[in-house]
Amino acid sequence: MAPHLKNPNLLQKKSFINGEWFESKSTKTFKIHDPASGEFIAELTDLLPEEIEYAIKITHESYELYKKTNPYDRSKWLRNLYNLMMENIDDLAKILTWENGKPLAEALGEIKYAASYFEWFAEEAKRIYGHTIQPANQGNKIVTLKQPIGPVALMTPFNFPSAMISRKAAPALAVGCTTISKPDYQVPLSCLALAYLADQAGFPPGAFNVILSSAQSTPVSGLQLCESPLIKKISFTGSTAVGKLLMKQSASTLKKLSFELGGNAPIIVFDDAKLDKAVTQAIGSKFRSLGQTCVCANRIYVQSGVYDEFVKKFVEKVKAFKIGHGFDEEVTHTCLINERSVAKVKGHVEDAISKGAKYALEGGELPHLGPHYYSPTVLTGVTQDMKVAKEETFGPLAAIIKFDTEKEAIGYCNDSEFGLAAYVFSENINTCWTFSEALEVGMVAVNVGVFTEAAVPFGGVKESGFGREGSLYGVDDYTVVKSIIIGDVYS
Ligand code: SIN
Numbered sequence: 420m421a422p423h424l425k426n427p428n429l430l431q432k433k434s435f436i437n438g439e440w441f442e443s444k445s446t447k448t449f450k451i452h453d454p455a456s457g458e459f460i461a462e463l464t465d466l467l468p469e470e471i472e473y474a475i476k477i478t479h480e481s482y483e484l485y486k487k488t489n490p491y492d493r494s495k496w497l498r499n500l501y502n503l504m505m506e507n508i509d510d511l512a513k514i515l516t517w518e519n520g521k522p523l524a525e526a527l528g529e530i531k532y533a534a535s536y537f538e539w540f541a542e543e544a545k546r547i548y549g550h551t552i553q554p555a556n557q558g559n560k561i562v563t564l565k566q567p568i569g570p571v572a573l574m575t576p577f578n579f580p581s582a583m584i585s586r587k588a589a590p591a592l593a594v595g596c597t598t599i600s601k602p603d604y605q606v607p608l609s610c611l612a613l614a615y616l617a618d619q620a621g622f623p624p625g626a627f628n629v630i631l632s633s634a635q636s637t638p639v640s641g642l643q644l645c646e647s648p649l650i651k652k653i654s655f656t657g658s659t660a661v662g663k664l665l666m667k668q669s670a671s672t673l674k675k676l677s678f679e680l681g682g683n684a685p686i687i688v689f690d691d692a693k694l695d696k697a698v699t700q701a702i703g704s705k706f707r708s709l710g711q712t713c714v715c716a717n718r719i720y721v722q723s724g725v726y727d728e729f730v731k732k733f734v735e736k737v738k739a740f741k742i743g744h745g746f747d748e749e750v751t752h753t754c755l756i757n758e759r760s761v762a763k764v765k766g767h768v769e770d771a772i773s774k775g776a777k778y779a780l781e782g783g784e785l786p787h788l789g790p791h792y793y794s795p796t797v798l799t800g801v802t803q804d805m806k807v808a809k810e811e812t813f814g815p816l817a818a819i820i821k822f823d824t825e826k827e828a829i830g831y832c833n834d835s836e837f838g839l840a841a842y843v844f845s846e847n848i849n850t851c852w853t854f855s856e857a858l859e860v861g862m863v864a865v866n867v868g869v870f871t872e873a874a875v876p877f878g879g880v881k882e883s884g885f886g887r888e889g890s891l892y893g894v895d896d897y898t899v900v901k902s903i904i905i906g907d908v909y910s
Pocket of ligand 1: 578579582656711712713714871
């Protein structure tokens with residue numbers, strides 16, 4: 420059922436270009452549905468390729484003016500947007516739960532998290548520093564400027580409909596880049612609500628554009644953004660396979676890229692860890708958004724001394740989950756985004772069982788709730804050759820693996836082409852430090868399972884991508900360093 424919104428203006432259904440809700444001439448539309456109930460939410464227009472070209476042109480033309488705006492104004496607009504998001508938090512969270520399915524409490528958390536990027540980069544907008552550098556050549560003066568890279572395209576996934584756009588748009592707008600966002604076709608409403616608020620916040624027309632593209636049109640619109648010489652950078656969060664495609668497509672214009680791609684995060688729990696804490700935090704990491712985050716624990720390695728107890732406590736807690744619709748206040752966990760996601764979890768479970776894994780908790784499909792539901796499954800006896808240990812499941816399957824020695828654990832953890840996040844649980848600072856250094860990932864969380872916030876440099880290594888979002892490094896992805904060398908200056 421449609422949620423009641425205090426501010427119905429937040430529910431927008433058209434692309435947003437040059438400060439206006441765009442009237443497309445396209446006759447092609449696509450529908451979005453509540454993934455939890457299957458109910459129809461909205462029918463949106465799929466932009467024509469020439470309309471996407473127009474949006475790109477606007478993003479480019481607006482850049483010429485926007486890059487010259489005062490950083491203090493940009494800071495004020497970002498701060499206004501933060502304030503507006505917080506004022507409208509209940510409505511924004513309802514829209515998010517409606518289109519994505521996550522529980523309302525998690526959606527409220529996501530809106531706060533998303534807004535915090537605008538708050539953070541409102542502050543950073545005033546603090547874009549260059550250097551003065553000692554020249555070898557006396558008489559020369561060398562200074563650097565950090566300048567905006569240009570108009571940028573932001574492509575975001577379904578799992579954080581508000582936070583992923585915010586984490587990209589906030590630094591881009593802070594440094595003077597104009598943006599064209601292409602939200603995932605399953606969850607475009609949160610991004611359109613942000614466009615509405617960005618306009619209210621005072622951003623000039625053309626600074627924050629949103630284009631709508633269906634599943635069928637996404638390969639074409641993605642290609643247009645990658646190949647356009649007017650777009651100077653692509654920031655993408657999504658799968659490694661799509662990242663590789665976008666990289667190839669961007670080669671003709673040698674675009675700057677930031678990619679936050681798939682993960683396969685290990686959790687390592689040592690014998691000396693605080694066990695109850697490790698269990699609770701591992702569950703928080705594994706089942707946030709029902710396993711649909713890139714930093715969700717995918718492989719849980721537990722040392723032999725505490726393995727049995729860990730599994731017992733873990734299963735007890737998972738059994739207590741209440742599964743249902745995200746608007747139901749009692750519900751702790753909800754559904755996956757679509758049938759493909761359910762099929763992937765099922766495939767990983769079947770593969771593991773066929774290779775000798777055992778159920779510690781047998782979950783599975785919940786057809787009485789709907790086709791996107793899958794109740795959590797916990798497996799033991801998992802080995803490195805199983806799909807669940809090699810690929811990101813992106814769903815509610817917890818794979819628990821026993822290890823004996825530190826050497827064995829680090830070998831298992833780094834045995835992956837992915838390198839986004841990892842988690843270490845131990846009370847020994849030497850173990851924590853040694854592992855933090857040795858793990859081939861972009862982020863290590865020690866004794867904590869849910870760690871992300873605006874201050875954390877977010878990003879991966881290996882096939883999990885490159886670039887850092889949020890934090891003091893966040894602006895670097897949207898700026899280029901210009902060196903100015905002034906010759907013949909003697910004092
Ligand atoms: C992600 O899944 O990529 C984002 C997780 C987060 O920011 O916490």
